[in-house]
Amino acid sequence: MLALGVQSRRLAAAPNKIDDTLNTGIKQRKIPAVSAMAATATETFYSGVFGRGVTPDSIFSIASMTKPIAATAAMQLVERGKVGLDEPASNYVPELAKAQVLHGYFTSGKPVLRPPAKPITLRHLLTHTSGFAYDFVSQEMFEYAKKNPGESLPVLIFEPGARWQYGTSMDWGGKLVEAISGQNLEQYMQINILQPLGMKDTSYIMTADKYDRLVSSYQKEPDGTMKENPRKLPKPPKTYSGGGGLYSTPADYTRFMQMILNRGRAGKEQILKSATVEMMSTNQIGDLSAGRLKSSQPELAADVDLHPGATDKWGFGFLINPRAYEQGRSESSLAWAGILNTFFWIDPIRGICGNVMMQYLPFGNKEAIGLLQDFERSVYANLPPLG
Numbered sequence: 001m002l003a004l005g006v007q008s009r010r011l012a013a014a015p016n017k018i019d020d021t022l023n024t025g026i027k028q029r030k031i032p033a034v035s036a037m038a039a040t041a042t043e044t045f046y047s048g049v050f051g052r053g054v055t056p057d058s059i060f061s062i063a064s065m066t067k068p069i070a071a072t073a074a075m076q077l078v079e080r081g082k083v084g085l086d087e088p089a090s091n092y093v094p095e096l097a098k099a100q101v102l103h104g105y106f107t108s109g110k111p112v113l114r115p116p117a118k119p120i121t122l123r124h125l126l127t128h129t130s131g132f133a134y135d136f137v138s139q140e141m142f143e144y145a146k147k148n149p150g151e152s153l154p155v156l157i158f159e160p161g162a163r164w165q166y167g168t169s170m171d172w173g174g175k176l177v178e179a180i181s182g183q184n185l186e187q188y189m190q191i192n193i194l195q196p197l198g199m200k201d202t203s204y205i206m207t208a209d210k211y212d213r214l215v216s217s218y219q220k221e222p223d224g225t226m227k228e229n230p231r232k233l234p235k236p237p238k239t240y241s242g243g244g245g246l247y248s249t250p251a252d253y254t255r256f257m258q259m260i261l262n263r264g265r266a267g268k269e270q271i272l273k274s275a276t277v278e279m280m281s282t283n284q285i286g287d288l289s290a291g292r293l294k295s296s297q298p299e300l301a302a303d304v305d306l307h308p309g310a311t312d313k314w315g316f317g318f319l320i321n322p323r324a325y326e327q328g329r330s331e332s333s334l335a336w337a338g339i340l341n342t343f344f345w346i347d348p349i350r351g352i353c354g355n356v357m358m359q360y361l362p363f364g365n366k367e368a369i370g371l372l373q374d375f376e377r378s379v380y381a382n383l384p385p386l387g
Helices: 006-010 014-029 064-079 094-098 121-127 141-149 171-181 185-194 250-261 273-279 364-383
Strands: 034-039 044-051 060-063 100-105 111-114 218-220 226-228 246-248 318-320 333-338 343-348 353-358
Touching: 014 034, 014 044, 014 364, 034 250, 034 364, 044 218, 044 250, 060 064, 060 333, 060 343, 064 121, 064 171, 064 185, 064 246, 064 250, 064 273, 100 141, 121 171, 141 353, 246 353, 250 343, 250 353, 343 364
Parallel strands: none
Antiparallel strands: 034 044, 034 353, 060 246, 100 111, 218 226, 318 333, 333 343, 343 353
16 A cells, blocks of 8 residues: 555545455455555545555556547647537548438338438537447447447437437547547557656557556456456557557556646646636536446446436536535546446545546446445545645
């Protein structure tokens, strides 16, 4: 366990209490390993690692925690006047002009597909209101993919702007960043976000010299046991995705979260304008509801409702909770997660952020959500005094 800085000294015995929460939690829930960190805008006040094969500098596959970083890349281009939030995204990614909306099926079983009534925009992609859906959290997309294997046509399950649905929107957002910048996402993010933030262990590419630090991933079996997946150095990707694919550490991701807490600034680096962070942190989907996931493939993900009884919102790249969590994050906090049960939140009101990283499927099962909630409540119960 590592605790740093003035804030950590004020915590006194509190780190031990958070340690106990995590250590006891993974044993009771039979989770192989966990790494967690909590910080203010300027200092880390908690860092702990527990379980098999995990150390303070371990590297995790963060999957969809890539999305907020890709959203940051897109918003940098908006700031520079390279793209408008509400112009057709097909101006830059022509394939999007071929998108079709699924309107059911003919009696023959052939899908009824029609062009969308309005074009997909970057705003739609950043807010998951484009109509694109992952098949593992959309029964409609799951059935379409099953009936039309190998189909490459961009298919939407609803008209752009009609509702919120988690899916491949940010994959397309990443393609837009590449098209406008003339760089692939690895190059663009390294130059414009990751290196300026000092995120030295964050990349789409897992190198041989860092491979021993990569945490093993697991699959929870029907009998409750955890089966470790075979370990092999991942090959460099042929393409890069705005929706997932980054490797990172809790410390690196904390640097990204601190930049958001600091309204786009990191030391002498201005990654985003303050007004841009404000936009990203504000509800951008109106009366729509965000964040609930209904699984169609339980081996990959459970049904997830991170904030039962609440109607959460979405900004540009972040889930937003208009109502505070019980004994946890304040209202208007920002959050999201990765499919291997990596989670983060950013609380601008209290001026803190936290992440907790596991590495197993299915996503969002009761054990993972339980550990996340316990960690969050323990952090808030043991916050350093203000001032």
